[in-house]
Amino acid sequence: xxxxxxxxxxxxxxxxxxxxxxxxxxxxxxxxxxxxxxxxxxxxxxxxxxxxxxxxxxxxxxxxxxxxxxxxxxxxxxxxxxxxxxxxxxxxxxxxxxxxxxxxxxxxxxxxxxxxxxxxxxxxxxxxxxxxxxxxxxxxxxxxxxxxxxxxxxxxxxxxxxxxxxxxxxxxxxxxxxxxxxxxxxxxxxxxxxxxxxxxxxxxxxxxxxxxxxxxxxxxxxxxxxxxxxxxxxxxxxxxxxxxxxxxxxxxxxxxxx
Ligand SMILES: Nc1ncnc2c1ncn2[C@@H]1O[C@H](COP(=O)(O)OP(=O)(O)OP(=O)(O)O)[C@@H](O)[C@H]1O
Numbered sequence: 001x002x003x004x005x006x007x008x009x010x011x012x013x014x015x016x017x018x019x020x021x022x023x024x025x026x027x028x029x030x031x032x033x034x035x036x037x038x039x040x041x042x043x044x045x046x047x048x049x050x051x052x053x054x055x056x057x058x059x060x061x062x063x064x065x066x067x068x069x070x071x072x073x074x075x076x077x078x079x080x081x082x083x084x085x086x087x088x089x090x091x092x093x094x095x096x097x098x099x100x101x102x103x104x105x106x107x108x109x110x111x112x113x114x115x116x117x118x119x120x121x122x123x124x125x126x127x128x129x130x131x132x133x134x135x136x137x138x139x140x141x142x143x144x145x146x147x148x149x150x151x152x153x154x155x156x157x158x159x160x161x162x163x164x165x166x167x168x169x170x171x172x173x174x175x176x177x178x179x180x181x182x183x184x185x186x187x188x189x190x191x192x193x194x195x196x197x198x199x200x201x202x203x204x205x206x207x208x209x210x211x212x213x214x215x216x217x218x219x220x221x222x223x224x225x226x227x228x229x230x231x232x233x234x235x236x237x238x239x240x241x242x243x244x245x246x247x248x249x250x251x252x253x254x255x256x257x258x
Contacts, residue, residue: 005068006031007164007195008053013062015048022048024218026062032163035186035196037206037226040216046199047085049216050168053197054082081105081157083150085168085199098136098144098152099124105156127155131185147178154185164195171202183209203237 006029013026022045030036038046051057052064055071064071102124103116128134131151136144141152150170157165171179183205190196190211200206206213206226213229215222221239222229 004031006065007034007067008197009065010049010053011063011065013049013052013059013064015045015052015057015060021218023052026216026220028214028220028223030195030197032195033190033193034212035190035210036198036212036214037210038197038199038214038216039201039203039206044217046216047168050082050166050197050199054080054166078160079162080164080166081160081162082166083153083157083168083170085172096141097138098128098133098141098155099138101141101152102127102155102159105159123159127159130158131155132181146172147174150174150182151178154182158189162194164197165189166197168199169201170198171200179205 008028008030010026010028013023014021015023026049038049040046048057052059053066055074055077059071066074067076069075103120106116106120106123124137125134128137131154133148133151133155136148136152139148141149144152154167154170157167171182174182179202186196186198187209196210198206198210207230208226210226213222213224213226214220215229215237222232222236
């Protein structure tokens with residue numbers, strides 16, 4: 001049987017900022033339908049890795065292939081949606097409603113100067129309903145809570161029906177109920193066949209939600225199924241994090257204290 005082409009293939013990637021080595025010899029393959037959680041301590045290179053995958057930083061060493069094409073020859077960027085860590089950092093005067101922000105997610109599929117139509121309005125309504133924020137449609141984005149803003153940006157990322165969703169710490173500042181709703185949404189999206197790459201600090205939750213976990217700290221220290229990640233002991237995870245990690249046993253799940 002012919003081997004499946006990975007959606008993303010990173011070959012021996014290293015990246016340095018002036019005076020700072022951020023990533024060293026990264027090799028990783030991500031396949032269609034994978035839900036990969038990338039975990040690691042602060043400053044371990046997670047955002048840098050995402051930015052390289054998205055072509056937002058230039059390659060210095062190594063190669064990245066997307067669906068078999070060298071990254072600089074890849075053309076179907078509209079298939080990839082990205083929600084950045086700073087998406088919900090707004091100044092209070094930012095003049096846009098939830099509807100406008102979500103609709104702007106359709107612009108990458110439109111030719112310049114083409115106005116939005118009734119069909120686009122319908123898409124906005126559907127995605128707002130799906131994320132349970134229909135009531136916020138005409139609210140000013142800057143005046144919403146962090147959790148509401150986050151869901152608005154997820155809606156914006158999803159409205160163009162991407163086949164790949166990349167999220168950088170989307171649950172920062174979100175309360176526990178919304179975090180749990182958010183992971184249920186990701187599980188649904190994964191079941192629909194969307195490939196998901198998620199950078200997060202929620203180790204306990206991702207181990208139960210993602211299909212694969214990669215532990216990054218300049219190098220990839222571990223990459224495997226979430227089952228094999230869950231079987232790692234405190235000593236192994238502490239080594240990855242570079243400081244002691246203690247597991248807390250809740251009734252149904254394991255979480256981490258760092
Ligand atoms: N623009 C930059 N210039 C110089 N150094 C940078 C720059 N961006 C990141 N770094 C450094 O590179 C390293 C990796 O940063 P990166 O943001 O990728 O880590 P991270 O794992 O995403 O961190 P966090 O969990 O805190 O968001 C850090 O030491 C950081 O200080």
